[in-house]
Amino acid sequence: xxxxESGGGLVQPGGSLRLSCAASGFTFSVYGxxxxxxxPEKGRxxxxxxxxxxxTEYHVSVKGRFTISRDNAKNMVYLQMDSLKPEDTAIYYxxxxxxxxxxxxxxxxxxxxx
Numbered sequence: 001x002x003x004x005e006s007g008g009g010l011v012q013p014g015g016s017l018r019l020s021c022a023a024s025g026f027t028f029s030v031y032g033x034x035x036x037x038x039x040p041e042k043g044r045x046x047x048x049x050x051x052x053x054x055x056t057e058y059h060v061s062v063k064g065r066f067t068i069s070r071d072n073a074k075n076m077v078y079l080q081m082d083s084l085k086p087e088d089t090a091i092y093y094x095x096x097x098x099x100x101x102x103x104x105x106x107x108x109x110x111x112x113x114x
Contacts (some may be wrong), residue, residue, distance in 0.1 A: 001025040001103040003094045008108030019079040021094030029072040035079045037090035084112045
């Protein structure tokens with residue numbers, strides 16, 4: 001299993017970024033996917049979840065600003081982040097949860113600062 005994130009960077013408050021996660025090594029379409037962020041202050045937070053059927057859930061702090069989506073034909077999951085705030089600064093990870101094991105990508109840094 002391999003998960004490779006991309007799309008992070010430095011953005012001003014109020015700006016947007018789109019994170020991508022390329023998945024391989026498993027049957028992508030049958031598993032839900034998550035975006036998880038990590039900071040020294042808050043630890044890890046699950047910010048968005050998308051089920052195999054496309055259902056979505058969001059952390060209360062990002063609801064209405066972030067959108068998770070997936071493309072099963074390309075084995076990709078995305079996180080569109082709008083109206084970014086300094087408190088969104090974190091390392092963002094793509095995660096695949098399977099019975100008994102979680103697979104993580106290497107993470108991508110998102111920094112929101114003026």
